[in-house]
Amino acid sequence: MSPTTRKEPRRIKDMSLPSEQVAHVEPQDLVPLPPPYDKLEEQPRFKPLSDDSRAKLEASLDDTLCIGCPKPASKEEEERLIQAFISGLHKLFTKENNWTFLQPLTLSMEHCARCQTCVDDCPVYEESGKNEVYRPTYRSEILRRLYFKYVKPGLPGFQTFQNGGIELNWTLISRLLELSYRCTLCRRCAQSCPIGVDNGLITHEIRKLFSSEMGLTAKDLHEKGTVQQLAVGSSTGMIPVVVKDNIEFIDEDMTDRTGIKVETKWDVEGAEVLLLHNAGEILAWPDNPGCFALLLDAAGISWTMSSDLVGYDGVNYGLFYDDVQLARIAYRHFEIAKKLKVKKIVMGECGHESKALGVIADRVFQGIPRETAMTLMADIVFSGRIKFDPSRNDFPVTLHDPCNLARAMGVIEPQRKVLRYLAPRFREMHPHGVRNYCCGGGSGFAIMSQFNFQDWRLQINGRRKFRQILEAFQDTDLTSNDPKYVCAPCSNCKGQIRDLFDYYGAKEKSGLHYGGLVELVVNAMVDLKEPFINWEIM
Amino acid sequence: MTVFHILAYASLLVLGAGVIARILRLASMPLHLRWELYPVPHERGRAGYGGSRLEEVNWWTKSHRADHVTELRTMLMEILLLKGVWEHNRPLWLSTFTLHFGLYLLIGEAALLVLGGLLILTGGALPQALGAVILALAWAGYLMGLAGSVLMLGRRLFDPKLRAFNSSGHLFNLLLLGAIHATGLLWIAGDPLYISRLTGFLAGLAAPAGPFNLPMLGYWHVGLVLFFFVYFPFTHMTHAFVKYFTYHNVRWEDEPNLPGSRLQEKIVRLESQAPTWAAPHIGADGKKTWVDIVTKTGEEKS
Numbered sequence: 001m002s003p004t005t006r007k008e009p010r011r012i013k014d015m016s017l018p019s020e021q022v023a024h025v026e027p028q029d030l031v032p033l034p035p036p037y038d039k040l041e042e043q044p045r046f047k048p049l050s051d052d053s054r055a056k057l058e059a060s061l062d063d064t065l066c067i068g069c070p071k072p073a074s075k076e077e078e079e080r081l082i083q084a085f086i087s088g089l090h091k092l093f094t095k096e097n098n099w100t101f102l103q104p105l106t107l108s109m110e111h112c113a114r115c116q117t118c119v120d121d122c123p124v125y126e127e128s129g130k131n132e133v134y135r136p137t138y139r140s141e142i143l144r145r146l147y148f149k150y151v152k153p154g155l156p157g158f159q160t161f162q163n164g165g166i167e168l169n170w171t172l173i174s175r176l177l178e179l180s181y182r183c184t185l186c187r188r189c190a191q192s193c194p195i196g197v198d199n200g201l202i203t204h205e206i207r208k209l210f211s212s213e214m215g216l217t218a219k220d221l222h223e224k225g226t227v228q229q230l231a232v233g234s235s236t237g238m239i240p241v242v243v244k245d246n247i248e249f250i251d252e253d254m255t256d257r258t259g260i261k262v263e264t265k266w267d268v269e270g271a272e273v274l275l276l277h278n279a280g281e282i283l284a285w286p287d288n289p290g291c292f293a294l295l296l297d298a299a300g301i302s303w304t305m306s307s308d309l310v311g312y313d314g315v316n317y318g319l320f321y322d323d324v325q326l327a328r329i330a331y332r333h334f335e336i337a338k339k340l341k342v343k344k345i346v347m348g349e350c351g352h353e354s355k356a357l358g359v360i361a362d363r364v365f366q367g368i369p370r371e372t373a374m375t376l377m378a379d380i381v382f383s384g385r386i387k388f389d390p391s392r393n394d395f396p397v398t399l400h401d402p403c404n405l406a407r408a409m410g411v412i413e414p415q416r417k418v419l420r421y422l423a424p425r426f427r428e429m430h431p432h433g434v435r436n437y438c439c440g441g442g443s444g445f446a447i448m449s450q451f452n453f454q455d456w457r458l459q460i461n462g463r464r465k466f467r468q469i470l471e472a473f474q475d476t477d478l479t480s481n482d483p484k485y486v487c488a489p490c491s492n493c494k495g496q497i498r499d500l501f502d503y504y505g506a507k508e509k510s511g512l513h514y515g516g517l518v519e520l521v522v523n524a525m526v527d528l529k530e531p532f533i534n535w536e537i538m
Numbered sequence: 539m540t541v542f543h544i545l546a547y548a549s550l551l552v553l554g555a556g557v558i559a560r561i562l563r564l565a566s567m568p569l570h571l572r573w574e575l576y577p578v579p580h581e582r583g584r585a586g587y588g589g590s591r592l593e594e595v596n597w598w599t600k601s602h603r604a605d606h607v608t609e610l611r612t613m614l615m616e617i618l619l620l621k622g623v624w625e626h627n628r629p630l631w632l633s634t635f636t637l638h639f640g641l642y643l644l645i646g647e648a649a650l651l652v653l654g655g656l657l658i659l660t661g662g663a664l665p666q667a668l669g670a671v672i673l674a675l676a677w678a679g680y681l682m683g684l685a686g687s688v689l690m691l692g693r694r695l696f697d698p699k700l701r702a703f704n705s706s707g708h709l710f711n712l713l714l715l716g717a718i719h720a721t722g723l724l725w726i727a728g729d730p731l732y733i734s735r736l737t738g739f740l741a742g743l744a745a746p747a748g749p750f751n752l753p754m755l756g757y758w759h760v761g762l763v764l765f766f767f768v769y770f771p772f773t774h775m776t777h778a779f780v781k782y783f784t785y786h787n788v789r790w791e792d793e794p795n796l797p798g799s800r801l802q803e804k805i806v807r808l809e810s811q812a813p814t815w816a817a818p819h820i821g822a823d824g825k826k827t828w829v830d831i832v833t834k835t836g837e838e839k840s
Contacts, residue, residue, distance in 0.1 A: 102567050194622030196784025215819065363572055363805055366795050366799070411590065
């Protein structure tokens with residue numbers, strides 16, 4: 001491997017030139033972590049891609065693979081793929097194919113001043129040691145040049161003069177495909193653009209082009225994600241009978257641990273609330289749905305879950321790559337809520353579910369009102385219906401803001417109100433709220449570990465969040481395993497934070513634990529004889 | 539009427555048509571999915587920390603009054619002071635602010651010159667105070683504009699952060715703007731009749747009566763401005779007015795599709811279009827509508 005110099009500004013048009021690999025990050029390029037994670041030699045090694053992967057798959061972008069697109073078998077296949085890409089590029093700018101984002105995309109394509117104001121707000125670019133290829137503007141600029149070359153060429157030569165040229169070939173296309181999966185779509189860059197250009201959206205649209213026209217996308221999002229969810233009911237693979245079994249087990253466990261009878265309601269017509277969890281909670285963090293069941297009952301709320309296909313899984317990975325898949329899942333959620341005649345859908349602790357169903361799908365189907373679990377929980381906590389003892393949460397707590405809840409929905413305060421009341425040692429990360437940093441697992445990355453992608457998302461993508469967490473607990477002893485709690489009210493974020501803590505051994509080394517908001521609420525309930533949170537089994 | 543008259547009318551026509559065409563094209567694009575980005579400044583009482591109405595339980599039952607004052611204040615801070623660049627790209631701020639503010643001053647000067655031209659056409663004279671303001675705006679505008687162009691050119695050429703993304707057009711744009719400001723500055727510095735010549739030029743455009751009374755530098759300056767008018771609508775510099783769409787139609791556009799909303803009718807129309815995406819899982823054939831594709835297919839395994 002002969003990676004080119006890492007920090008040398010790389011011309012956009014070089015992305016079309018064949019080379020073994022265009023970007024490479026050395027461990028010493030990464031922004032250092034604070035003690036006790038500051039020793040390079042103690043950090044996990046970045047596993048190299050296998051020779052077999054490099055031989056068979058398009059792996060010339062950087063040190064990892066997310067998609068792993070096979071190399072074309074022949075020149076003819078390569079040409080067919082290039083033509084398919086050009087066809088998809090045209091369709092991306094037609095209203096019959098892309099009415100959903102045509103205006104925002106066109107605005108971002110045609111008006112960027114290339115001032116690079118956004119780049120330092122991207123945690124991937126920053127934490128990688130400012131690797132050029134990870135600039136939020138880099139992939140956008142490739143698409144922009146192709147747009148002006150193929151979709152809006154104008155007078156001969158004028159657009160090349162104005163916007164720069166680029167050669168379209170399979171090398172470029174395959175790199176662009178991988179590059180569209182090096183961004184978490186957190187949109188922090190968009191927030192800082194003075195013109196209103198949105199590089200997160202452009203990345204989303206590149207993914208859509210590849211998926212909707214060429215069928216190229218991440219297996220975890222598509223085959224194992226939306227396709228499986230529509231076919232069997234959940235991206236976890238759980239069919240209805242399995243979900244009910246698992247929930248029954250959770251109810252029993254909760255009843256045993258709390259001494260309060262917990263019984264999840266299924267398919268109750270006319271309930272006030274249809275509770276829609278990310279089904280990953282049921283398998284990975286069963287305390288979360290268990291605590292919701294206990295809390296809603298204690299608050300006297302009439303609620304139900306649905307055992308219809310897709311009705312028990314709020315996941316909607318279509319949000320990250322394909323509008324049609326997004327709409328298919330949202331449609332089923334709306335139809336189930338209508339069938340049950342519930343008054344509202346409450347979206348569980350899941351950021352992307354909340355954004356997909358609460359905001360994005362708002363312009364796909366008009367349906368039952370939706371709100372996030374954050375608002376409902378704040379309402380319950382301050383309603384006076386339940387007695388709390390905040391001293392039960394007397395341990396350091398910090399809050400991670402899921403991007404989809406904070407930046408994309410403006411849901412900032414309800415969870416803070418709860419924590420300021422129920423967690424006496426609550427402290428903020430910096431920056432937080434609407435200027436938060438992504439956990440590094442956004443846009444579906446949290447469920448992706450193929451090839452050596454996990455190394456990339458934990459060492460580079462999640463680095464800023466890990467650093468923020470450590471900094472939030474700087475007043476504590478990070479070399480002792482006295483428990484410290486990161487409240488992450490989002491399933492995907494929890495998955496990423498779990499992997500970060502495992503990767504760096506942070507639970508053993510520093511006593512770092514993570515969980516949702518509802519667990520802290522239930523932990524403080526006076527009706528429970530013992531505190532609910534058990535550090536041994538977390 | 540002279541050739542210069544014709545060139546001037548043509549460039550104004552291209553500018554007007556180009557700007558209107560771009561606005562119409564963008565404004566007529568279909569309603570898109572919600573894609574707002576917080577903070578949204580019209581969120582009354584919440585904009586300061588980036589909150590939204592979605593923070594309230596049963597938010598759809600609550601009345602919602604937009605805070606247009608905060609929105610306007612945010613817009614002015616962004617437009618006049620380039621607050622976004624100040625906060626996120628401080629090293630670039632001085633050069634871009636100087637360039638932009640110089641242009642604003644010259645737009646102000648142009649507006650007052652038009653007023654002066656109108657006064658002359660209607661038989662009046664240019665009030666002395668107005669002349670002084672025009673001169674002050676012109677001096678400050680040319681100086682700031684020239685300094686900003688040179689500083690920006692320097693950044694584009696020597697700042698590695700920007701250099702990799704330069705096109706020939708980016709450099710040309712700055713050279714053009716610099717040349718406009720430089721010729722304007724030289725003209726105003728050497729010609730005590732600067733204002734009367736320019737108001738006369740504008741009056742001559744409105745009521746052609748023989749050649750313009752401009753010095754050579756004046757012709758160069760006005761000629762470059764007219765060229766800029768022709769060129770501008772076809773460049774990314776249109777962000778000057780397109781920002782309205784990026785902010786109001788996307789970033790701050792948070793209208794919910796509640797029952798009875800005017801949005802629903804538009805959505806139904808959009809969903810009746812027939813996509814042609816080719817990937818098998820979409821199931822498009824150019825005939826099936828978007829809503830049929832979404833509601834009646836997709837459960838089969840790929």
